[in-house]
Amino acid sequence: MTASDRPVRPRHAASLVLVRRSARRLEVLMGRRPVKSRFAPDVYVFPGGRLDRADWATAAARPLDPASVRRSAAPPAMAEALAAAALRETAEETGLILPADHAALTLMARAITPTNSPIRFHARFFLADWDEAHGRHADSHELTDLAFRPLDEVAQLPLMDVTEAVLAGLAKLEQGRLEPFLFTYRRGRAHIRALD
Known part of the structure; x- marks a missing residue:
């Protein structure tokens, strides 16, 4: 196997799945x-992106809960940087x-390209939860047609x-069950495994 045949090393990234309840x-x-x-051109996604060096220096009022740190498969400092x-x-x-x-965030999924x-x-x-947010959401050069949408x-x-899998997880949450998972690929096919 040559260097060009080896898989590219995944970069650490994080997304925020921001939800609100509307009309039940x-x-x-x-x-x-x-x-x-x-x-991922021309598809709908949650806000998110790569881990930056500055994220490591962001101080949190309260840290992630231990379950979210464990699910992140990262050392505690990196898990906090990913939340940031x-x-x-x-x-x-x-x-x-x-x-x-x-502490107001819950890690609900991991995914590896x-x-x-x-x-x-x-x-x-x-x-x-949307209740924690301040300001008005507006389109940017990175996301357009930005809106809260019913599942x-x-x-x-x-x-x-992977977005479909996270949305399926939200449907379970709507029924009162949070089932964190890992989304990967095996032999070219999507594979989902429970994290807890």
Whole structure:
């Protein structure tokens, strides 16, 4: 195997799955990635992005709960930096500011891009409640058509398979069950495994 045949090492990333209850149903904030994006163009996603060096220095009012740290498959300091990245990316992409209170976040999923992808991520998906957010959400150069959408309507949008899996997790949450999971690929097929 040559160096060019080896899979690209996944970069650490984080997304925020921001939910609100409206008329007794759950809605989630999603936006559409630009058509010219190098990774996942023209699909609807949750706000998020790569872990930056500055995320390591962000102080949290309260740390993540131990279960979220464990599920992150990262050392505690990195888990906190990933939570900070999810909050920072949400502010950058949507204009919504959430307090740096990592205890208000719950890690609901991890996902690792397939080994044959030229751009790979090891993403953590943090669940947060809309009640914690300040400001108004607005489109950005990274996400357009940004809106809170009912879960039953999101399935009609162009989505990545990992996004579909997170939305299925939200449907379970709507029924009162949080079932954190790891989303990976085996022999080219999506594979989901429970984290707890």
